[in-house]
Amino acid sequence: MTEADVAQPSTTTPVVASTRDELRAARAALPSTDVAVVMTMGALHEGHAELLRDARGMADHVILTIFLNPLQFGPKEDLSRYPRTFDDDMRIATAAGVDIVFAPTPDVVYPDGDPGVRISAGPLGDVLEGKSRPGHFDGMLTVVAKLLHLTGARRALFGQKDAQQLLLIRRMVRDIDFPVDVVSVPTVREHDGLALSSRNTYLTESDREVALCLSRALTAGADQAAYGPSAIRRAAREILVEEPLALVDYLVLVHPSTLQDVPEWYRGEALLAVAARVGTTRLIDNTPILVGPGGGRLDVFSQPDNGSIPARPAS
Structure with missing residues (x-):
């Protein structure tokens, strides 16, 4: 792939495949096997567009998957409420130079109905988001594994915003030996700092003002990084307590590979993460x-290590 190929992506409308056979045929028609995949549930925004542009810059071909995975929705989560914007999604895909859009229905992905075999996220799937959404990460990993097989991609790009999801996908790929590189892309934010999310469409104007406390808390915590974990947590917490309309689920500073709280003496990379309900919308x-x-x-983060917190240095 030449620099000219990267600089001038095709604006041809992508091939839309809705069945396994159609995907297989479209995939076989690509002149190169160097394929990157971006997996979404639709309702694309600029964050997804950034993933697609990055994918286009590192691979000869890009496959976008649009699949509203029922396994990721719990009994208290309304699947029907999730926005569906396929025509707008196609415009974003076309502008980003996507080659194939795989948009199957549940009966295509799960031809026998609810799958009897799923991939377990293990203990890392039971904390933080997994604690609030039991079974969510099992459903996510199951569909990611299926889509990796179906698309045959060499690279899969995911946003840093869904940090726990990204960690679990990396672990699955490593533990089960998927022949794919998992690429992390920085969180894309709106001009006021709010992380882009399909859920932002649920926010009222007043909700949105409240929601800004999440990104402000992260910034305040990061500004204290030189002074250690307690200073980071304290600075972030002070911002959140000033906004009573944000019902905080958790605010944590954890190791990026274990999701364990980092001790006060810890030095190195860590994840500062927050989840809160604003109005009727849960944001992370x-x-x-x-x-x-x-x-x-x-x-x-840099390339993940062996998943352990280093021993406390000798005094």
Whole structure:
């Protein structure tokens, strides 16, 4: 792939495949096997567009999947409420130079109905978001695994905003030996700092003002990174307590590979993450941080380590 190919992506309307056979035929028609995939549930926004542009810049071909996965929705979550904007999604896909859009229905992805075999997220899927949404990450990993097989992509791009999801996908790919590179892309934010999310469409104007406390808390915490974990947590918490209309589920500073709270002596990369309900909408946000002297906010984490918190240094 030449620099000219990257600089001038095709604006041809992508091939839309809705069945396995159609995807297989479209995939076989691509002149190169160098394929990147971006997986979504639709309702695309600028954050998704950034993923697609990055994918186009690192692979010969890009597949976008649009699938509203029922396994990721719990009994108290309304699947029918999720926005469906296929025509707008196609415009974004076309502008980003996507080659194939795979948009199957549930009976295509799960031909026998509710799958009897699922991929378990394990203990890492039971904390933070998993604690509030039991079974969510099992459903997510199951469909990601299926889509990796069906698309045959060499690279899969995911946003840093869904940090726990990203961690679990990396672990699945490593533990089950998927032949794919998982690429993390920095969180895309609106001009006022609000992390882009399909859920933002549910926010009223007043809700949106309240929601800004999440990104402000992360910024305040990151600004104290040089002074250690307690200073980070305290600064972020002070912002959140000033906004009583944001019902905070959690505010944590954890190791990026274990999701365990980092101790006060810890120095290195950490995840500062927050979840809160604003009005009727549950929002999440996070930022990678380098803790310790000279530390501060990061765009994404470096390549994951062996998943352990280093031993406390000798005094």
